[in-house]
Amino acid sequence: MQFSGRIRKKLRLAGDQRNACYPHSLQFYLQPPSENISLIEFENLAVDRLKLLKTIENLGVSYVKGTEQYQSKLEAEIRKLKFSYRENLEDEYEPRRRDHISHFILRLAYCQSEDLRRWFIQQEMDLLRFRFSILPKDKVQNFLKDSHLHFEAISDEEKTLREQDIMASSPSLSGVKWESESVYKIPFADALDLFRGRKVYLEDGLAYVPLKDIVAIILNEFRATLSKALALTARSLPAVQSDERLQPLLNHLSHSYTGQDYSTQKNPGKISLDQIDSFDKGYSYNIRHSFGKEGKRTDYTPFSCMKIILTNPPSQGDYHGCPFRHSDTDLLKQKMQSYKIPASGINQILDLVKGTHYQVACQKYFEMTHNVDDCGFSLNHPNQFFVESQRILTGGKDIKKESSQPETPQPKPSVQKSRDASAALASLNSSLEMELEGLEEYFST
Amino acid sequence: MEAFDPAELPELLKLYYRRLFPYAPYYRWLNYGGVTKNYFQHREFSFTLKDDIYIRYQSFSNQSELEKEMQKMNPYKIDIGAVYSHRPSQHSTVKLGAFQAQEKELVFDIDMTDYDDVRRCCSSADICSKCWTLMTMAIRIIDRALKEDFGFKHRLWVYSGRRGVHCWVCDESVRKLSSAVRSGIVEYLSLVKGGQDVKKKVHLSEKLHPFVRKSINIIRKYFEDYALIGQDILENKENWDKILALVPETIHDELQRGFQRLHSSSQRWEYLRKVISTPQNMKNDKCGPWLEWEIMVQYCFPRLDINVSKGINHLLKSPFSVHPKTGRISVPIDFQKVDQFNPFTVPTISAICQELDVVSTNDKDKQEHEAESESKHRVRDYKKTSLAPYVKVFEQFLENLDKSRKGELLKKSDLQKDF
Numbered sequence: 001m002q003f004s005g006r007i008r009k010k011l012r013l014a015g016d017q018r019n020a021c022y023p024h025s026l027q028f029y030l031q032p033p034s035e036n037i038s039l040i041e042f043e044n045l046a047v048d049r050l051k052l053l054k055t056i057e058n059l060g061v062s063y064v065k066g067t068e069q070y071q072s073k074l075e076a077e078i079r080k081l082k083f084s085y086r087e088n089l090e091d092e093y094e095p096r097r098r099d100h101i102s103h104f105i106l107r108l109a110y111c112q113s114e115d116l117r118r119w120f121i122q123q124e125m126d127l128l129r130f131r132f133s134i135l136p137k138d139k140v141q142n143f144l145k146d147s148h149l150h151f152e153a154i155s156d157e158e159k160t161l162r163e164q165d166i167m168a169s170s171p172s173l174s175g176v177k178w179e180s181e182s183v184y185k186i187p188f189a190d191a192l193d194l195f196r197g198r199k200v201y202l203e204d205g206l207a208y209v210p211l212k213d214i215v216a217i218i219l220n221e222f223r224a225t226l227s228k229a230l231a232l233t234a235r236s237l238p239a240v241q242s243d244e245r246l247q248p249l250l251n252h253l254s255h256s257y258t259g260q261d262y263s264t265q266k267n268p269g270k271i272s273l274d275q276i277d278s279f280d281k282g283y284s285y286n287i288r289h290s291f292g293k294e295g296k297r298t299d300y301t302p303f304s305c306m307k308i309i310l311t312n313p314p315s316q317g318d319y320h321g322c323p324f325r326h327s328d329t330d331l332l333k334q335k336m337q338s339y340k341i342p343a344s345g346i347n348q349i350l351d352l353v354k355g356t357h358y359q360v361a362c363q364k365y366f367e368m369t370h371n372v373d374d375c376g377f378s379l380n381h382p383n384q385f386f387v388e389s390q391r392i393l394t395g396g397k398d399i400k401k402e403s404s405q406p407e408t409p410q411p412k413p414s415v416q417k418s419r420d421a422s423a424a425l426a427s428l429n430s431s432l433e434m435e436l437e438g439l440e441e442y443f444s445t
Numbered sequence: 446m447e448a449f450d451p452a453e454l455p456e457l458l459k460l461y462y463r464r465l466f467p468y469a470p471y472y473r474w475l476n477y478g479g480v481t482k483n484y485f486q487h488r489e490f491s492f493t494l495k496d497d498i499y500i501r502y503q504s505f506s507n508q509s510e511l512e513k514e515m516q517k518m519n520p521y522k523i524d525i526g527a528v529y530s531h532r533p534s535q536h537s538t539v540k541l542g543a544f545q546a547q548e549k550e551l552v553f554d555i556d557m558t559d560y561d562d563v564r565r566c567c568s569s570a571d572i573c574s575k576c577w578t579l580m581t582m583a584i585r586i587i588d589r590a591l592k593e594d595f596g597f598k599h600r601l602w603v604y605s606g607r608r609g610v611h612c613w614v615c616d617e618s619v620r621k622l623s624s625a626v627r628s629g630i631v632e633y634l635s636l637v638k639g640g641q642d643v644k645k646k647v648h649l650s651e652k653l654h655p656f657v658r659k660s661i662n663i664i665r666k667y668f669e670d671y672a673l674i675g676q677d678i679l680e681n682k683e684n685w686d687k688i689l690a691l692v693p694e695t696i697h698d699e700l701q702r703g704f705q706r707l708h709s710s711s712q713r714w715e716y717l718r719k720v721i722s723t724p725q726n727m728k729n730d731k732c733g734p735w736l737e738w739e740i741m742v743q744y745c746f747p748r749l750d751i752n753v754s755k756g757i758n759h760l761l762k763s764p765f766s767v768h769p770k771t772g773r774i775s776v777p778i779d780f781q782k783v784d785q786f787n788p789f790t791v792p793t794i795s796a797i798c799q800e801l802d803v804v805s806t807n808d809k810d811k812q813e814h815e816a817e818s819e820s821k822h823r824v825r826d827y828k829k830t831s832l833a834p835y836v837k838v839f840e841q842f843l844e845n846l847d848k849s850r851k852g853e854l855l856k857k858s859d860l861q862k863d864f
Binding site for chain 2: 165168169188189192195196197198201202203204205206
């Protein structure tokens with residue numbers, strides 16, 4: 001991508017050529033864009049896509065993916081930001097172009113660390129899943145053809161010939177009308193997760209995959225491809241970052257995901273100055289009050305698990321509470337799945353939650369995420385979780401003692417990323433932590 | 446025929462590697478038509494020498510070098526490993542992390558010891574003609590799936606020399622498969638799960654995946670002779686109790702009564718089939734026709750070792766290697782005659798060496814010794830021993846590989862308009 005120093009007019013292509021560039025309402029982003037754009041457009045596209053991805057993240061936390069509310073809210077947001085999502089009567093070229101370019105710009109910002117990559121990939125996958133889910137059947141085949149995967153719809157004769165076998169193999173077809181289902185054949189190795197569990201019919205090296213199962217394969221493929229691409233991008237990043245016009249924007253974009261790094265004095269860039277004013281007005285009083293620097297000057301001790309579970313449950317607009325006590329089980333399950341906790345562990349945790357053993361559930365969660373058989377302690381305080389976690393993560397070295405007497409966070413050594421600052425803050429009163437997370441909502445309007 | 450004496454191995458191996466080992470077809474196999482540069486040169490071999498000295502990362506520039514080394518080292522065992530990014534013999538000179546296993550055949554190892562819980566006649570390293578049927582069924586079931594479900598065309602089955610069989614899948618695309626896909630293939634082929642502490646190792650439902658259905662149909666062909674007559678799995682209380690452990694308790698009484706009344710495993714099996722399908726018993730939704738299939742599968746279905754198949758760098762015993770304990774040669778199995786294969790008639794190294802002696806004393810050959818070169822001489826040597834039919838099977842396998850390769854090259858050159 002070339003970045004020009006002056007504002008350039010957008011290239012005006014003839015109608016046919018424009019459609020040929022972007023034949024579908026969604027894509028796999030296999031080819032980077034090759035036009036010139038202005039810095040202003042560069043920045044706007046990036047910010048818009050970031051808004052979209054953050055909306056996707058929030059919706060994924062608040063609603064079960066795929067439900068009507070999730071789908072309609074997501075569609076509204078995409079439409080508002082003028083990105084492509086389904087075929088309309090109007091000219092599709094501009095939304096698709098915006099979608100294409102903005103994706104590649106964000107790659108630059110989000111390739112830099114494992115955490116950033118993971119977040120970016122997750123939201124982009126959810127976006128692709130949504131777009132694919134609203135793709136009309138007749139458009140599916142064309143879209144698949146243009147991807148680099150070797151899907152091929154089978155003819156009705158082929159389908160009839162194998163009806164018994166395919167029905168007997170694919171769980172996703174149970175209770176479904178055979179006639180209305182499309183079946184695709186792909187090389188068996190491209191359907192690993194299906195064939196290893198014998199959940200698909202194999203014949204002569206080809207897997208006969210119903211449309212429902214195709215989505216899972218596509219998403220897997222997308223994740224693998226994007227992951228590789230991000231790793232490659234990271235390697236060529238120094239060249240991009242040396243461009244002074246881009247450096248502050250890319251830094252700001254990547255920080256928007258993890259939250260501001262409160263521990264060091266950095267210049268976060270132009271946009272953040274405005275944000276700091278609002279931050280000061282809206283939040284700093286509360287924070288100072290909690291630390292005993294305002295009003296009654298009482299340094300409030302953070303709540304224990306028992307207190308959090310039994311008293312002051314969160315309601316609309318609140319962000320505190322115990323995730324195991326106060327989350328909807330579906331959302332809790334979804335969240336743990338996104339944290340890659342194995343299914344057996346998730347089931348155990350959910351069973352404990354059902355039996356109201358919230359602290360034991362949290363202990364189990366601790367064990368799963370820290371890869372230990374026995375957490376070795378009896379959990380009764382959120383700060384204790386943090387301390388024990390640090391003990392494992394730092395190999396038993398200096399344990400950060402921020403338990404019951406929180407002080408203003410100390411400046412961290414330079415190597416620590418903004419993530420660690422958030423972790424340090426997690427040791428404070430959980431209601432305070434949740435209020436700080438509300439900052440993201442605050443800035444995203 | 447002289448019995449095999451392990452003490453004679455050094456002498457026997459010397460003769461075997463000089464006069465009998467089929468180097469030409471062996472090289473032809475691993476060279477794969479010379480289509481990929483350095484494919485043979487980057488292949489790892491490992492040798493186990495006398496006194497259990499084990500050396501890895503052996504590699505050779507060509508057939509001649511392979512021969513010379515084998516004759517010099519006189520290995521007791523030869524294993525074949527992966528094709529690497531560099532010559533294995535030079536791996537220590539390669540930058541750290543750059544020396545990688547890249548390709549290898551997909552291999553399977555089926556070992557009779559893994560069936561000890563379901564065979565009454567033998568245990569551990571022992572085998573007999575009764576339990577060998579387990580290998581026959583395994584070969585048929587796995588081979589059908591590899592061919593019909595996965596579309597693999599070049600499958601070589603080899604007797605391991607003692608208590609099992611190996612399969613080498615040599616298709617070009619298969620050699621490039623990732624470890625994840627290899628694991629997936631083994632998972633697809635696995636139905637028997639659980640170790641000593643698990644009594645019921647197979648769980649099926651009324652709806653069967655075609656792979657399972659077709660595998661059970663193969664087992665059906667052998668079940669009566671193998672399980673009901675040969676293994677006599679319902680012979681007496683001690684044995685039918687093991688089967689009762691695999692079916693719901695609600696039908697135990699009814700089954701026991703019938704078993705006591707009847708006189709043979711075959712009769713008892715028919716009775717069991719009836720009992721599990723009565724409408725009365727099927728009111729318990731754990732009871733149904735699948736119980737019959739679960740028992741058949743637990744007693745007869747192949748048990749694979751996933752570790753052998755999933756690693757690209759895994760080393761497996763080479764065909765035509767000698768088994769140091771039994772003296773038997775690891776010979777290819779003719780799939781067309783798999784039901785007739787008898788591990789006890791596989792030639793031992795002492796037997797074929799003796800056959801060679803007999804041949805040599807023949808006058809005709811003495812004359813021809815002078816005239817021809819050593820390797821041509823060797824071609825006729827093994828042809829005059831019991832090894833001949835097995836080398837023939839191997840050569841047929843190589844013919845098929847060649848045909849496929851020519852077909853592929855033709856396709857490619859047509860696409861490139863390269864006439």
